[in-house]
Amino acid sequence: MSGADVDPDDRGSEDVGEAAERAPTHDRDDADAEELTLVEAVRDGLAAEMLRNDRVVVLGEDVAENGGVFRTTDGLLEAFGSDRVIDTPLAESGIVGAAIGLATHGLRPVAEVQFSGFVYPAFDQLVSHAARLRTRTRGDLTCPLVVRAPYGGGIRAPEHHSESPEAFFVHQPGLKVVVPSTPRDAKGLLAGAVRDPDPVIVLEPKRMYRATNERVPAEPYAVDLGEAAVRREGTELSVFTYGATVESTLIAADDLDADVEVVDLRSLSPLDRETIAASVRKTGRAAVVHEAPRTAGVGAEIAATIQEEALLYQEAPVERITGFDTPVPLGEAEDYHIPAALRVREGLREAVEF
Amino acid sequence: MSTTRRTPDAADADHRYRYLDESGHLVEDPPAVTETTLLELYESLRFARAFDERAKSLQRQGRIATYAPMAGQAGAQVAAALAMDDEDWLYPTYRDNAAKFARGVDPADVLALLAGHEGDGDADARVMPEYIPIATQLPQAVGAAWTGLLRSGEPEYATLATLGDGATSEGDFHEGLNFAGVFDTPTVFLCQNNGWAISTPTERQTRSETLARKAAAYGVEGVRVDGMDPLATYVTVRRAVRKAKDDVAAVADEPADPEAVAAGPSGATRPTLVETVVRRFGAHTTSDDPSRYREEPDRSGDPLPRLETYLRGRGLLDDERVAAVGDRVETRLEAAVERAEARETDPTAAFEHVYAEPTPAVDDQRAELERLYEEYGDRVAGERH
Numbered sequence: 001m002s003g004a005d006v007d008p009d010d011r012g013s014e015d016v017g018e019a020a021e022r023a024p025t026h027d028r029d030d031a032d033a034e035e036l037t038l039v040e041a042v043r044d045g046l047a048a049e050m051l052r053n054d055r056v057v058v059l060g061e062d063v064a065e066n067g068g069v070f071r072t073t074d075g076l077l078e079a080f081g082s083d084r085v086i087d088t089p090l091a092e093s094g095i096v097g098a099a100i101g102l103a104t105h106g107l108r109p110v111a112e113v114q115f116s117g118f119v120y121p122a123f124d125q126l127v128s129h130a131a132r133l134r135t136r137t138r139g140d141l142t143c144p145l146v147v148r149a150p151y152g153g154g155i156r157a158p159e160h161h162s163e164s165p166e167a168f169f170v171h172q173p174g175l176k177v178v179v180p181s182t183p184r185d186a187k188g189l190l191a192g193a194v195r196d197p198d199p200v201i202v203l204e205p206k207r208m209y210r211a212t213n214e215r216v217p218a219e220p221y222a223v224d225l226g227e228a229a230v231r232r233e234g235t236e237l238s239v240f241t242y243g244a245t246v247e248s249t250l251i252a253a254d255d256l257d258a259d260v261e262v263v264d265l266r267s268l269s270p271l272d273r274e275t276i277a278a279s280v281r282k283t284g285r286a287a288v289v290h291e292a293p294r295t296a297g298v299g300a301e302i303a304a305t306i307q308e309e310a311l312l313y314q315e316a317p318v319e320r321i322t323g324f325d326t327p328v329p330l331g332e333a334e335d336y337h338i339p340a341a342l343r344v345r346e347g348l349r350e351a352v353e354f
Numbered sequence: 355m356s357t358t359r360r361t362p363d364a365a366d367a368d369h370r371y372r373y374l375d376e377s378g379h380l381v382e383d384p385p386a387v388t389e390t391t392l393l394e395l396y397e398s399l400r401f402a403r404a405f406d407e408r409a410k411s412l413q414r415q416g417r418i419a420t421y422a423p424m425a426g427q428a429g430a431q432v433a434a435a436l437a438m439d440d441e442d443w444l445y446p447t448y449r450d451n452a453a454k455f456a457r458g459v460d461p462a463d464v465l466a467l468l469a470g471h472e473g474d475g476d477a478d479a480r481v482m483p484e485y486i487p488i489a490t491q492l493p494q495a496v497g498a499a500w501t502g503l504l505r506s507g508e509p510e511y512a513t514l515a516t517l518g519d520g521a522t523s524e525g526d527f528h529e530g531l532n533f534a535g536v537f538d539t540p541t542v543f544l545c546q547n548n549g550w551a552i553s554t555p556t557e558r559q560t561r562s563e564t565l566a567r568k569a570a571a572y573g574v575e576g577v578r579v580d581g582m583d584p585l586a587t588y589v590t591v592r593r594a595v596r597k598a599k600d601d602v603a604a605v606a607d608e609p610a611d612p613e614a615v616a617a618g619p620s621g622a623t624r625p626t627l628v629e630t631v632v633r634r635f636g637a638h639t640t641s642d643d644p645s646r647y648r649e650e651p652d653r654s655g656d657p658l659p660r661l662e663t664y665l666r667g668r669g670l671l672d673d674e675r676v677a678a679v680g681d682r683v684e685t686r687l688e689a690a691v692e693r694a695e696a697r698e699t700d701p702t703a704a705f706e707h708v709y710a711e712p713t714p715a716v717d718d719q720r721a722e723l724e725r726l727y728e729e730y731g732d733r734v735a736g737e738r739h
Contacts, residue, residue, distance in 0.1 A: 062554060090551045090559065325708070333470060333701060
């Protein structure tokens with residue numbers, strides 16, 4: 001990706017000069033890439049976008065002094081100061097509502113909601129306003145807002161800390177929703193979200209925060225929202241997944257005696273319908289994997305897309321391997337709820353052997 | 355701690371109701387609290403302290419998950435819980451285990467939950483499941499207290515909802531207190547102001563000089579008390595609970611220190627916001643590293659030695675009785691750990707109680723997991739099993 005993705009609507013992203021000169025954290029050679037975890041890549045992505053555009057501000061609970069409860073904003077206060085990295089009162093509706101105001105008036109706020117389970121006080125602001133401001137004013141006012149939230153299970157967290165709420169947001173016209181599964185995408189999708197002219201929810205799979213390292217380019221780059229990535233090419237079965245279940249799906253695919261294609265959706269809204277359809281037209285079989293509950297989950301939308309775009313190529317029904325239609329259980333029981341590699345493999349086998 | 359407002363007791367020494375000074379000596383005439391209650395306060399506080407230490411140790415050993423310690427705040431919790439009547443309901447947060455135990459909640463159930471085993475809840479003790487989202491309990495506690503008024507025109511029982519200083523920034527704080535004022539519900543809001551919401555000091559939560567003062571705008575009485583003085587907290591909450599239920603004597607009672615009434619019409623309405631000024635001795639939770647954002651905290655005024663000094667002075671405790679309490683606390687705690695750790699993970703428990711009757715989807719999915727479990731056992735849960 002290059003700088004060509006700057007939207008004309010993105011009035012803030014040209015103002016990079018002054019900020020770049022301050023450049024407090026980025027002294028490494030741009031040609032370099034560094035091994036980063038996903039959490040480090042989020043931090044790197046925030047710093048890169050803040051350097052690139054001095055209208056980018058970060059706000060949320062415990063993001064400044066404490067550097068975020070997962071350390072995704074560690075060091076940003078020292079680097080960018082307290083007008084750009086802001087500890088707020090404990091009030092999600094206040095954080096997101098204020099961020100909508102900032103966005104409408106020319107800043108590029110990146111609001112952190114500490115866990116996706118605590119986003120609901122801000123749901124009204126997102127659904128009633130962030131999503132609708134552009135349409136309500138026929139494009140006169142816009143809301144280039146980013147809301148980041150860690151989501152999903154797998155870290156033995158307390159109640160309300162493990163849910164996967166993406167479908168609520170995907171269902172809302174006017175919002176975009178992206179989910180990185182790798183450090184490289186964590187930085188690139190975040191940049192894509194910051195530079196996007198519309199409100200974007202970035203859901204970060206917290207189970208993956210420190211699960212893997214990957215070489216992440218030092219220079220700023222953005223992943224275009226709405227583009228899926230094929231993680232493993234195959235000819236017999238297409239699997240669509242995102243977030244933390246990309247990893248278990250890749251393990252399952254290796255473990256199965258079939259030639260499986262694994263597509264990391266990355267962007268749930270907009271959805272890359274073209275890549276989905278092309279893959280199923282090639283393989284004739286499809287499965288979806290996510291840890292959110294099955295009913296009306298993103299998998300249902302993918303299944304519908306496949307029957308709309310590739311019905312005549314299908315040799316099997318779309319298999320859904322998902323979290324169950326229950327609250328995420330606590331403790332070790334969550335491991336039975338989140339599709340682990342073995343459960344994914346068995347689901348894929350059903351699709352292959354149908 | 356760079357400013358005085360960050361230290362809860364610096365700016366308000368004159369507006370904080372207390373009986374015991376930091377060394378446990380009376381600064382007022384002793385309140386009318388029975389000896390039984392005083393000893394109950396002490397033993398509950400001892401148990402809370404022992405539980406807190408054990409829970410932190412179990413967490414370090416990986417035997418329970420994230421734990422929110424209550425050191426510094428347990429005095430306010432046990433005092434408030436013991437000031438409630440049996441028929442009243444507690445609406446606690448995740449940091450209020452001391453209050454739950456004082457209401458009769460089984461510590462084995464709390465430990466089991468922390469280890470990932472959802473239990474039957476604490477409804478027998480009239481305790482709601484702990485609230486983890488912030489301030490959501492407040493409107494619910496108002497509704498629960500309102501029920502009696504709507505059914506019989508009289509308060510049938512009070513509710514006591516706990517909250518932290520951070521919760522006063524949430525919309526539900528406003529909505530809860532506003533409903534309580536408008537409908538004059540028998541509700542006590544027990545705010546434990548420990549000065550910190552994770553890393554955020556109270557000065558970043560509010561420009562209000564005190565939290566109790568916020569009650570005034572709702573027509574609710576607001577009282578500020580030294581939450582590390584269990585006597586003062588008990589007396590304040592006891593009065594609030596009685597007042598909530600139209601106890602004429604309580605309504606007539608002015609607090610011993612009228613200066614403590616920070617806001618609102620004293621005695622004229624049922625609901626009360628009690629701001630207990632406390633200190634968070636440790637981390638927000640076992641996942642938190644407070645050295646990143648605050649100096650070593652002030653751990654003075656610990657309610658436990660303070661109460662013990664007072665009770666020894668009154669002849670209610672001596673070395674022998676203190677040791678006997680310690681023995682009872684240890685025995686109870688050991689038994690709780692043992693019972694909690696006897697519980698095993700049931701992979702299909704999550705499918706129960708989602709609805710009164712399982713939906714077809716829930717039934718199908720349960721059968722799907724059972725099929726896989728039968729074939730593969732715990733491997734279905736991944737590499738760790």
